[in-house]
Amino acid sequence: VIVVIVVIVVIVVIVVIIIVVVIVALRTRIMAFGVAVGLRRQVIDNRHAERTASHIQKHCEKG
Helix, strand or coil: CHHHHHHHHHHHHHHHHHHHHHHHHHHHHHHHHHHHHHHHHHHHHHHHHHHHHHHHHHHHHHC
16 A cells, blocks of 8 residues: 555656646747747848938938
8 A cells, every 4th residue: 555655656756847847948948939939020120220311311311
């Protein structure tokens, strides 16, 4: 009976550890994904700013 209890406890502990590891991995993956998306968005914004700046420059040269 004691052996069965020990085995159950060990299995539960292993499952809990696996769940915690998976949650942490997913969290870091999501955070990394969020950072990547944020960086990409920033790059797009920078490109957009450059484009509008060049447009304004062209208009100024024409005007």
